[in-house]
Amino acid sequence: MNWRLPTALLLVAFPVRAQRATSAAAPVSATTPRMYTGLKTKQHAKTAPGKQSLVTDYPTVFAVEKGSPAERAGFRVGDVLIAVNGFDPMTARARATLRGPGLPNAIRVRRGVTELTLTLTPTTPKPPATGKR
16 A cells, blocks of 8 residues: 655646637637635545545645635634535535535534634635746
């Protein structure tokens, strides 16, 4: 049995699928983020040789960016995400997703022995810095 720790930035930026560009100046790429939370999570997984990886625990917050929607919502490093909009991220991964920018999302977290619900409202991402001044 092979254990590995994939680092997934699950809630930082969600990519959108590539679509036909409407203008040559601004094509939409497969990695264009559509919302920003400032929340970074990780999950443990195990992989048997020749088999698919199996997630073995709930997403855990390892970083919260300063001034981000996640910080404003009250997330802390070490919080364990146990429900996203009412769905368990371990058993209903496809449904445990965030709604778009500007829409509130109820995130149930376990902090130590306490469970609480935080409301996270993602924003649209800021354009990347071009490096020119």
